[in-house]
Structures are given as structure tokens and as C-alpha cells.
Amino acid sequence: MFATLTWPVEALTIALLLVTATYLYINLYYKRFKQNAHLPHLPPSLLWGHLKTFDDFTKRGIRDRHPDAIAADMHRALGQPSIMLLDNWPIVPPMVLVTTHSVAEQISKPSNTFQYSAPKSPSVNRILDLVGPHSILLKQNEPWKAVRKRFNPGFAPQHLLTLLPVIVDKVTKYLENIDKFARLGTQFPLDELTTNLTFDVIGAVTMDENMNAQEPRQGTLVRMYRELIKTYADDKLQLPWWLMPRTHLRRHWLGQRISHQLEGIVRRSFEEVDAGVKPDEESTKSRSILSLSLHGIQSLTPEILAETCDQLKTFLFAGHDTTSTTTIWCIYELSRTPRAMQAVHAELDTLFGPGGAREPTTISKKLLSPGGEDIIHRMTYISAVIREVLRLHPPAGSVRKSDPGTGFVVSAPEGKYNLDGNWIYLCHSIIHRDRAVYGETADDFVPERWLQPNNDIPASAWRPFERGPRNCIGQELANIEARVIIAMLARRYEFTKIGLGEFELGKDGKPIVDDKGYNKTKSELYATIQITAKPVDRMLMKVKLAPRDN
Template sequence: MFFEYGPPIWRVGLQSCLVLLAGGIVTFLTKLYRIRHKFQLMQKEGLPMPPHHPVFGHLQFVAGIMSKLPNDVHGHVLPHQIKLTMPDLGPMFYIDTWPFGPPILAVAGPDPAYQITQLHSLPKYHALREYMRPMTGGNDLVTMEGREWKTWRNIFSPGFSSGHLMTLVPEIMEELSTFCEILRELARKPDIILMDPLAAKLSLDIIGRVALDTQLNAQRSTNDFVSALRNQIRWLSFGNEANLFERYHPLRPVMRWWNDRRMVRYISHELDLRFKSNRESNDVVKKHRSKTIIDLALENYLAEQARNGSSDAMGTNFQDFAISQIRTFVFAGHDSTSSTICYAFHLLSTNPSIRRLLIAEHNRVLGPEYNQATTRIRQNPHILNQLNYTLAVVKETLRLYPPASSTRSGEPGYSIQGHDGRQFPTDGFLVWSNPYAVHHDPTHWPEPNNFLPERWLVGEGDRLYPAKGVYRPFEFGPRNCIGQELAMLELKLVLIVTAREFEIESVYEEWDRLHPRKGPKRPYTEDLGKDLVAGSVDQLALPDVFSRKQRLIS
């Protein structure tokens, strides 16, 4: 009997790897050519974009802009910086940074933003679902579409209404009281203090109270859910990192799975407690008990079960969905609100005359004493509606530093119409509605880089009066931010309890002296004066507080 031996196994393996590598290279080059060629044709057709290189696309152009900005600046500022570099581009233009990002149609004007969010609401960008999945489990209101999204949005919307949130003000004030206690303790120390972690923990505690009526105690102690959430954020990835080890980190799947289990276990336990309490409480107790966001959703669910003649047990589908939404609310809400708190503190620090006007309003409406003010708010939360200047400060902070962008998927056959009638194809593009660019456009905002709360107090004929549709921090349309009323309420209350008692001061020079770093610290194309680029280094003090904030796109 004769045996014929083939090539060694290692050689077969090597050949297979080489074939796969060659296939990957061919696939990469083919996609590169198609994308670059598409942009070259669009450029010849006169569609607005920066100068496009047939090989590098806009990579060199974008790198040139970003090299003149702080190295930790957030990508939100890119469309605005491109417009400053090329003012004639208009409110829409295309960006090609593949393979570090998908082909982009940047929307930097109110009319095209209206078209894609209100006139025809484009679906959320498909990659956002995979990005959000580790945080939410996948069934979240941010990325859901169609009838499923509409059904569950309607279930949860009542819990986020302004009227309902007013009933939860006493619970929010309890968490703010803890926040102020911590600030008093820190104010006695000479150290530079990170403000953002304090604000983030405050926001986590508030969301825990209004969503689940649970005290996470993130401000004072370690909580397994909070720990898992913060750890999970560190493992998020869009899959476009330049560092390949970071992009394909071998521990990422394991850590995501472990953090996911911890979050689900904690929220499941809290949901079971709420369901049991809801089922066992009599009507009198239910009438006088504050209802959380999940309480209202659970009532709707049980009512639907009763109409269908089903059991009053909490179904698996509802529980799974509720867990996803709570994770979504905590993830999205705590980050955006905490960053806005930091920006507000900084702006008041660098604009003392505005802070004095803010304090004067609080004294006039709420009384000069802190305890008197908090008592009035607890007894009559609707008194907050009389604080017009406080609301103006919050809105102006959100104008300068909007918390997020909206990313949508283009559709075959759908184009956005420009002001001159020109059509902008969306198929194959990430359509990026960018409020930062809109909010800093002098076409719509006189003195766009100045902190002017009076914009929100003047009459329609005044030059500062905002035109319709140009203010979009929470976006418009059916997919607007469900938590915007909660964010506005929390921000107003934070200013009320801190403005009169604490003097918060920025300490750029001291921090830079203690922590020197290379590269620019301010944007190069505009003089922001005392303002900061969104997402870059925020330095706040109590009396010396520093916060570095990199915000997430949602």
C-alpha cells in the first residue's frame, strides 16, 4: 500500500492566509476605488465639497483642519470648521474620509435639517444600532424604526412630559441636596477638582429616581449598575479606530458580555420590585405615590393585558424592552446633561454679569435664602416656570454646546433640495444633521460665539430674536429627544441650587501648567474669546475645577 503525502499543514495554512489577505486587499481597493470615483464624479457635477483627492479623498483636508484643533476635540465641530475654512460651501456638503468613516452628507443648515427630520424623517444610521447594542441590548428607542418604534415611544412619552416630571421634583431635589453637600466638602480643599464626574454621577442618580424610583447613590458610593455602565462605555467602538489593536481588542466581547449581565441583573431586580409594589398597592396608595417613568409604562402594559384578557404577570417581552429603554435613558441622558452642566458652570464663571442677573432672578422669585427657595420649589414646582432668565441661560448654553448630533441613513431615490433647487442625493451616505454648525452660523445668529441669554428674552423684531428652526439642540420631528424636558428641568434646578452658594472658576492656565501637553488648545479659525469648542477641554473650578469631556454621538 502506498501513501502520498501532500504539502505540510503549515504550508497549507500559510497559503490560505495569503489567499484571504489577497482577497481582503482586493476588496479594500475595489471599495476604495468605487467611493473615490463616486466623489470625483460628484465633484465634476458641481456638488459642494472640499477639494477631493482621487486617492486620499478628503483625508488630507480633514487632517489639516483637525491638526489645528485640540487633540481631544469632539468630531461635532468638524462641519463648522470646514465651513469656516470654505465659507462658500453652503449648508450642505459631502465629506469622504473612508476607510476611517462612511461617506457623509453634512447638513449644516436649518432647512435641509427640516427636510430629513420633519418633512421626511430618514431612518437612523444603521451602524448606530450596533454601536448602541452593548449599552442597550438592541431594542432601544434610539435605533428602532417603524411601527415598533411608534408603539413604544407612545408608551414611554407620558413619563417624560413636563407635567408629569413636575410631580417628581421633590425626588430630584433630594439628589441635588447631596450634590451640594459634596460641593461644600470639596470647596474646602485647595485641589483641582474634576467637575464632569460629579455632574455625571448626579445625572445618574436623578435618572435612577425618575425612571425607577431607585436610589443608585452614585454620588456617594459604588453601585454595580453604575460601575457596569461606565465600564461598558469604555468598550464602545464604531469599528473605525486607526489603532487596529484597539479596534479588534480581544477582551472587548468578554467585557461587553459581563457588563451586560450586570446591568440586566440590576434592572430586572428593580423592575420586579416595582411590578410587585404596583400589583399589591391599593388604589389609595397608588393615588398618593409619585409615579416614575417605568410606572406609567407598566400601567399601560397592564391595561393592555387586561383588555386582551391576559395574565397580569409581567411578560418577558415587556421586561426585556423596559430594560433596554432604562439603559438607553441612563446612557444617553447622564452624558449629555452632565456635559451641559459643565459648560453652564464655565460660561457663568467667565461671564460674571450674567451670573449676577441669574442670582437676582432667583432672589426675586424664590426668596433670598437657600432653604426658603428649596422649600418653595418642593411645595410648588410650577414656580420654576417663572424663572425666564434661568431658562434663557440654559437655552443659550445648549445653543453654544448642543449635546449631540443626529445621524441618518440615506435612501435610494431620496434627495435633499437645496435653496437653489439643486438636488443632493442621500443614497449610500451617512446624513449628518449637525446642530453645532447651525448654532454657530452668523447667517442665523448675530454674534454666534458670544454667550447672550437675552436672545431668548427679546421680541420678534429684535436682531437677536432666533428665527424659526435654527435652534436644534434636541432636534425636531418625531425622532426628537424624548428626554429633553427632563434635561431642561435638571439643568434649571442645578443652576438654582448652585448659582448663589458657589463661585465656580475656570483654571486653564493652572491646569496646563500642571499637565503640559503638545498641540493647540484653542481653535485656529475663529476667536471664541471665553468660549470653548464643544467636547474639547472644559476647565471648571470650585474654586478650582477641571473637567475634560468627550461627548458621544447619539
């Protein structure tokens, strides 16, 4: 009788398993082959989506190259449509890669569907411990607008130029450290020295804190931040927490310690502001971005304290990362493009006198004297260099989203597409090399393209700081800082790339110049993902002082 009773139970179990399996199959089939069938994409696998295809394309080139480079190969294989679906679910939700500026502009500008542009996707949660849960990167709509309004005064161009003495002081220390390597003649990672510099700058201008990042014994806050960043940089596959719980727990612990350090800084700044310290030309502390954000705050509630700390965490990360990476790529591109370096030298000679830019004291005195702000604005060729480097080597794209049922439709040359239910990735590295915009020199370093008054380049085709309401709040700081750094480097030193990207030398020991006027290289220097895109070898260099007659 017992056997008689168990048969229906076994049959029911099998039936339930079959129903469940059928349900899962139907849903997976719909997700893979029906839900986004209207979007251009390579053929997906029922089980793997595009994961296996992505892996196949990865193996066709340099394995650890940036994922954007792999996506670009897939995009070319598909015929280079304006948008492309990349379905790597369940690792990440299905993602629509936007590869043309006209479609990207529809996503970043305000619309009837999205008042402040398409909302940011939850992808930022991956760096939650780095920026904090109250970061401006995670906020949407009115809460985002309130935080942006509160911090805008500190990032206003006219205010940032009053902090020029702080930037110049930190760059002067940077040159002292490079001088040491020039004397020793040994190779070194330029990325490390430059990151230390930009940490010092962002700490000073945002909080008026001495981070001691350029000293042999760095400040506690810098050491913790660098350790936290390393946990992300080492995670090339961006694995979920359940596959590396110890790493995620360490990230959380470090993030909490950083927040605790920042809380003390915010409280001290609030006490100063509350005591009546006003922004003026005599007080650097009262003019920090943090102190300006606290004016008008009646009480430092736990909510305001937490929100302020998370904005500082965000500024510390974004503020040091973009500028340092841009600077080292500028040095590399200038060193391999003789005509561009000569143009920079000529501009510096005009601004600081013939050969004057070789001496840091000459640059410092002129920048800090009356009219120094005007010199920053007159660095037109250097600005074009920075702009071109950000085109060729954008630090990161922007990931947005459109929830199911939103009805968000974009227009592309191929037709109209509803993007609901997907993450939307504005892929800067593809948009910035669009031959329809930049022609046959799309992959070349040509700063001059930005100096032509009628270059026919749409404003929306250059977007490293993104565009629309949610553009980067710190872009003007990054531009001012990068101009000062390059001005103080370009005339003083000669940099030589070591390893990847090293130049081919002729019998005379000088670099061989190709038909386009660039120094030929023995190998390709490429970017890899380390939260953002960075040179894979940390820009390994040798340096020497430039000769006087150069």
C-alpha cells in the same frame, strides 16, 4: 509537460487578478468621484477619500478637539455651503453634513418619503452595548412609534413636576459634596460630581432606584455603567472591533451584566403594577417612568422585558449625560460673564427673597410648597442661560440615513440635492453658530437673545434635542433638572476655573473684563469627544461659598 500545463494556469491567475483589480478600481473611482459628485465637497483622494484631508485639518489646530470642530474648519474652507460631503469611507459610510437649519428641518420633519422623518442611521450601533439592541434610538417607523407611545406618559411635563421632591433631594446631597471642596479649597472636576448627581436623579425618576452615585461607595449599577462608558471615552478614534477585540468583548460583558441588573428591577416593578398599585400622589414608586410604562401590560414576556431594559439603559445614559454636561457649561459661562451672573442673582432674589437662594433649605421649602411648580416656570433668565449654553455647546448631533433609490431630495439655497446612499449628519455645532441667523454674536454667550420677543430666530435654528417626531423624549426632564441645579448653585457659590479657560487677573487680583463684558481667559477651554461632546479637562474648578453681601 508539467511546465507547459502550468503556464495557462499562471496566465489565467494573472488575468483574474487584473480583472479583479480593474473592477475594484472602477468601483472605487465611481464611489469617490461620481456617486456624490453633485454634492459640495473638498477634493477627495482616490484611495483615502477625505481621510487624509481630515487629518490635515486636524493637525492645524488642537489635535484632540471634537471632530465637529474639524469639520467646521473644512466647511469654512469650502465656502460654508448648506451641505457638505465628508467621505471617510471605509471607516464610516460617506456622510452629508447638514449645516443650515432650513435643510435640517426638511430631514427631521415628516415627509412623503419618510412618515416619521428620515430614519436614524446605523451609527448608533457603535454604542449598542450601552443602550441595547432594542433601544428606541435604533427603532424605526411603527416599532419606534409604539415604544414612544408607551413611555410618553412618564415624560409628560405635568407628571415630571410631581417628581420635583426627588430632584430637590438629590441636588441637596450634591451641594453637601460641593461644600466639602469649598471648605478644603482644593481643585476638583465639577463634571464628576455633577455626573454623579444626574445619575442619581435619572435612576430615581425612571425606576425609583437609589443609585448611590453620590456616595463614597457607589451602587453596583452605577459602577458598571461608568466602567462601560469609560471604554467608549477612551476610544477617541472610534476603532472597529477587529482592531480592539478585548475592549469590545469587555463592553459586551458589561452591557450584559447591566441588563441582568435591570431585569430584576423591571420584574419587581411589574409585580407591583400587576398587584394593583396605581399612580397617585402618595407613592413615588408607582409614579416612576418605568411603572407607568408597565400599566396595561398583561404579561411580562421575554420580548417586553428585553425591550424595557434597553429603554432603561438608554434613559440612564442620555438622562445623566446631557444634563450634567449642560450644567457644568452653564456654571463656566456664568462665571466668565458677570452681567449674566448678576441677572441670575436678581432673578433668584425675586423668586426666593433677597439672598434666600444662598440657603438650600430656603429653595427646597419654596419649591416643594404649593406653587413651587410655578417657580420653575418663572425661571425665565435661567432658562435662557440653559438655552444659550445648549446652543453653544450641544452634546451631539443627529445622524440619519437615506438608502439608495429612496429619492430623498432636499432644497438648499444653492439648489436641490439627492441625498440617497449616504448618512446624513445634522451638525448642531455648525447650525447653532450660523451668522446668517445669530449675527456677529454667533460665537458669544448672550442669554438675552432668547428673552427678546421679536428676535427673528427661527425655531428650527435651535435643535439640541432635535425636532420633529423623533425629538428627545427626555428634554423636559433635562430642562426642569438643570433649572433646579443652577438655582441651587448660582447664589451659594463662587466657582473659579483652573487650567484651561482660566481667567486673566489684573494687578488688583480680579478678572480682566474685555470690551464685550466677558472675563478674559488665558487659554481656550474646548470640547473633545467622549461619546458626546464634553470639556476636555472635566471642568476643573475651585469653589468657595459666596460672601453674604454678594
